[in-house]
Amino acid sequence: MAEPDDQKLDLPIREYLDRAFDERRRLGMLTGTGTDRDFLRAVAAQGWFSLAIPESYGGLGLPLADLAPVFAALGEYLVPGPIVENCVLPSLLVERASAEGRSALLATVEDGAPVGLVAPHTGSTWADQLGSVRCTDGKLDGEMSLVRFGEQAELLVVVANDERTVCLVDPRTDGVIVVADGKGDPGSSTATVRFRGASILGGPAAEGRSAVALAAEIRGWMRMLVGCYLAGVARWSFDQTLTYVQQRQQFGRPIGSFQAVQHIVADMYASTRSLENMCAAAAEDLRDASPQAVDLRAACLKAYAAESARRVCENAIQMHGGIGYTFELSLHWYYEHALALRSWFGDERDLEREIGFAVLAGGAARNTTTQEVAG
Amino acid sequence: MIELETFRGEARKWFADQNLPVVPLDIDGRFEVLRAWQRTLFESGWLGISWSTEVGGRGLSPVHQLVFNEELVRARAPQPIGLIGLEVVGRSIEHYGSDWQRRELLPRLLSGEDIWCQGFSEPEAGSDLASLRTSARDAGEDFVVSGQKVWTSWAKQAQWCALLVRTDRDAPKHKGISYLLVDMSSPGITVRPLVQMTGDEEFCEVFFDEVSVPKRNLVGEINAGWAVANHTLGSERGSYTVRRRAELEVAFDDAVAQVQSWSGGGRERVPDRVAAALGKAQIALQVLEGQTRKTIDRLVAAAGPTAEDSLDKLLLNGVEQAVFESVVDLLGPFRTAPNLAPFGLEAERWIHDHYFSRAVSIYGGTSQIQRNIIAQRILGLPRG
Numbered sequence: 092m093a094e095p096d097d098q099k100l101d102l103p104i105r106e107y108l109d110r111a112f113d114e115r116r117r118l119g120m121l122t123g124t125g126t127d128r129d130f131l132r133a134v135a136a137q138g139w140f141s142l143a144i145p146e147s148y149g150g151l152g153l154p155l156a157d158l159a160p161v162f163a164a165l166g167e168y169l170v171p172g173p174i175v176e177n178c179v180l181p182s183l184l185v186e187r188a189s190a191e192g193r194s195a196l197l198a199t200v201e202d203g204a205p206v207g208l209v210a211p212h213t214g215s216t217w218a219d220q221l222g223s224v225r226c227t228d229g230k231l232d233g234e235m236s237l238v239r240f241g242e243q244a245e246l247l248v249v250v251a252n253d254e255r256t257v258c259l260v261d262p263r264t265d266g267v268i269v270v271a272d273g274k275g276d277p278g279s280s281t282a283t284v285r286f287r288g289a290s291i292l293g294g295p296a297a298e299g300r301s302a303v304a305l306a307a308e309i310r311g312w313m314r315m316l317v318g319c320y321l322a323g324v325a326r327w328s329f330d331q332t333l334t335y336v337q338q339r340q341q342f343g344r345p346i347g348s349f350q351a352v353q354h355i356v357a358d359m360y361a362s363t364r365s366l367e368n369m370c371a372a373a374a375e376d377l378r379d380a381s382p383q384a385v386d387l388r389a390a391c392l393k394a395y396a397a398e399s400a401r402r403v404c405e406n407a408i409q410m411h412g413g414i415g416y417t418f419e420l421s422l423h424w425y426y427e428h429a430l431a432l433r434s435w436f437g438d439e440r441d442l443e444r445e446i447g448f449a450v451l452a453g454g455a456a457r458n459t460t461t462q463e464v465a466g
Numbered sequence: 467m468i469e470l471e472t473f474r475g476e477a478r479k480w481f482a483d484q485n486l487p488v489v490p491l492d493i494d495g496r497f498e499v500l501r502a503w504q505r506t507l508f509e510s511g512w513l514g515i516s517w518s519t520e521v522g523g524r525g526l527s528p529v530h531q532l533v534f535n536e537e538l539v540r541a542r543a544p545q546p547i548g549l550i551g552l553e554v555v556g557r558s559i560e561h562y563g564s565d566w567q568r569r570e571l572l573p574r575l576l577s578g579e580d581i582w583c584q585g586f587s588e589p590e591a592g593s594d595l596a597s598l599r600t601s602a603r604d605a606g607e608d609f610v611v612s613g614q615k616v617w618t619s620w621a622k623q624a625q626w627c628a629l630l631v632r633t634d635r636d637a638p639k640h641k642g643i644s645y646l647l648v649d650m651s652s653p654g655i656t657v658r659p660l661v662q663m664t665g666d667e668e669f670c671e672v673f674f675d676e677v678s679v680p681k682r683n684l685v686g687e688i689n690a691g692w693a694v695a696n697h698t699l700g701s702e703r704g705s706y707t708v709r710r711r712a713e714l715e716v717a718f719d720d721a722v723a724q725v726q727s728w729s730g731g732g733r734e735r736v737p738d739r740v741a742a743a744l745g746k747a748q749i750a751l752q753v754l755e756g757q758t759r760k761t762i763d764r765l766v767a768a769a770g771p772t773a774e775d776s777l778d779k780l781l782l783n784g785v786e787q788a789v790f791e792s793v794v795d796l797l798g799p800f801r802t803a804p805n806l807a808p809f810g811l812e813a814e815r816w817i818h819d820h821y822f823s824r825a826v827s828i829y830g831g832t833s834q835i836q837r838n839i840i841a842q843r844i845l846g847l848p849r850g
């Protein structure tokens with residue numbers, strides 16, 4: 092069977108997960124807060140969070156695009172937790188943050204302290220219900236709901252003033268109140284974060300136009316890497332299904348010999364492969380792309396991932412019949428987490444609109460096949 | 467071999483210097499203009515780019531061919547008329563044909579002097595192509611062909627036909643098929659055009675009544691035509707998908723440009739539904755772009771036809787239909803009064819293209835057949 096491109100960066104991560112991420116540990120997280128401080132400490136020690144940190148700050152200095160296969164692997168293993176925040180935010184902010192901010196960021200890289208992202212992170216449909224944060228003279232006011240790992244976070248990155256300020260805050264500071272939102276996703280827990288005159292760490296990391304650009308970069312990389320994670324979710328759900336339809340017998344033969352089943356499995360395969368190919372293409376192109384180029388590509392990738400990973404999970408459950416609906420089988424964990432990630436930074440319906448407006452504003456540049464061959 | 471970007475630059479410059487032909491809507495007028503255009507392209511060295519020089523090609527790589535196609539499409543130039551010959555059957559003749567066939571037939575195929583059609587489907591053999599019944603009897607010097615083909619595109623205009631025939635009734639169905647090249651002016655051939663959904667008379671019924679075909683027109687071995695047929699179908703699925711991608715991107719860019727000139731570039735006049743439809747098409751095209759990189763890798767590696775071509779074609783079918791469905795959906799009630807151009811959209815074109823997009827999941831093997839191939843040949847699921 093044809094396999095997606097073999098990638099190298101994800102291999103040590105897969106090996107580590109095979110060794111250290113057992114079912115007991117995973118279930119503990121999925122039925123708990125969606126993360127585990129010891130696990131984060133352990134993977135920090137493995138260097139996960141320093142992959143994209145500039146070499147001058149002790150990281151490997153990889154472009155964030157190179158993390159695509161890593162996140163696909165995390166999706167396959169359904170590793171929950173604030174991994175994407177902890178990989179992306181310190182890498183994007185470390186050079187721009189104030190001295191206090193920088194040392195707080197580097198500390199999270201060292202020991203895996205969860206980083207929370209307080210930013211508008213839904214599509215436009217729900218934007219008004221999410222809240223907003225203002226930053227004036229280094230003090231924060233306002234609130235934001237559905238902050239992933241808001242309660243666990245030991246450092247918050249805040250996108251305030253309609254994206255015209257990006258800053259850092261220590262959640263233990265006076266004037267920061269965190270209230271759990273309830274837990275609707277096995278892979279994360281969310282909270283509403285309120286600010287009542289809370290002081291930011293040092294000065295803002297970015298203001299004005301550069302903050303708008305930084306917020307777009309944050310959004311773009313979250314979309315891109317969550318899209319890759321969803322590709323991993325789809326891959327795992329598809330692989331499980333392919334195995335199952337060859338084993339399960341009904342009417343005296345494997346259910347995989349029925350055409351109705353074959354066509355659904357073929358569609359799952361087409362969705363999974365095309366999503367993986369899209370991730371690989373984006374990773375290739377965005378290695379040294381301008382931040383502006385990231386925005387539209389990542390939005391397209393996230394939109395397709397949101398739609399196709401969800402469909403693959405649903406078909407996986409359907410192809411398993413009753414057992415697919417049990418709590419015991421892991422299919423539902425993948426599905427539930429995929430549904431939560433689907434909406435984070437936009438599902439396909441909100442993104443279609445956003446992408447359409449971007450295209451009308453002249454945002455779509457066409458690749459040529461030679462660029463693709465050269466890449 | 468000439469470097470790709472240099473080659474692209476030459477093609478781009480050449481198109482910029484051309485007076486592009488104006489293509490009439492009626493099928494006969496269209497045929498004549500596009501045939502003359504093929505001649506122009508041929509004389510300027512733009513056809514058979516990846517074919518060997520001995521048959522009149524340029525001996526460059528398949529990627530050069532793709533680059534040229536991309537420049538052609540982006541220049542808004544029409545495709546030459548003989549695409550079935552150039553892109554589908556010609557490639558199989560180049561690969562499997564005898565010296566005589568390659569030397570005598572391919573140069574005229576390239577220049578457009580000979581137009582080719584593909585006589586595969588029959589009234590009783592569509593998806594189940596291998597059950598075809600049109601037969602060729604051995605009559606010493608010649609084969610004698612009798613039977614009927616259907617949905618044969620451009621048969622009325624064609625000089626030659628790549629014909630699948632049964633040459634052994636007793637063998638298992640895939641093992642009794644041969645691949646013949648038939649001169650369409652041979653006595654005993656009757657062609658009857660059929661009108662398509664778009665209103666075009668593009669495909670035809672073709673009747674063969676005791677038609678003599680010289681034995682040198684057999685491609686490959688007798689009863690070994692199925693492999694050649696699969697090579698032809700592979701081109702109709704894999705490399706077709708890459709070519710079609712460029713056309714879809716340009717069509718979509720045109721739709722966007724039309725809406726932009728209506729809206730004056732601003733956001734205010736644009737309803738959310740319009741933006742969402744365009745966004746949906748853009749996402750679909752981006753999916754196809756990621757997918758075709760793998761196809762291009764296979765073309766570069768000269769991998770030959772594989773079941774992966776079916777994956778490409780299945781995805782193309784979905785993407786092409788999503789793109790035109792999104793655009794034509796914006797015509798809404800105005801589709802009945804296309805001259806009014808809602809949101810600046812040139813309705814007649816989009817209605818035509820949308821109708822044509824309904825055929826993509828039928829020709830070259832239906833989407834259901836591609837799914838069967840993926841399930842059984844890529845994924846190894848048992849036959850039902």
Ligand SMILES: Cc1cc2nc3c(=O)[nH]c(=O)nc-3n(C[C@H](O)[C@H](O)[C@H](O)COP(=O)(O)OP(=O)(O)OC[C@H]3O[C@@H](n4cnc5c(N)ncnc54)[C@H](O)[C@@H]3O)c2cc1C
Binds near residue numbers: 617832
């Ligand atoms: C615009 C156009 C141009 C064409 N040009 C050419 C040409 O130039 N030369 C040529 O030879 N042919 C040509 N064709 C024919 C095309 O290849 C056939 O129409 C196609 O292979 C389907 O065959 P059929 O029409 O007999 O449909 P059928 O095979 O009768 O199929 C009818 C329906 O049944 C489904 N079906 C059939 N078998 C199965 C199965 N095993 N499993 C699941 N579903 C199944 C099909 O998917 C389809 O939905 C063209 C068709 C079109 C639309």
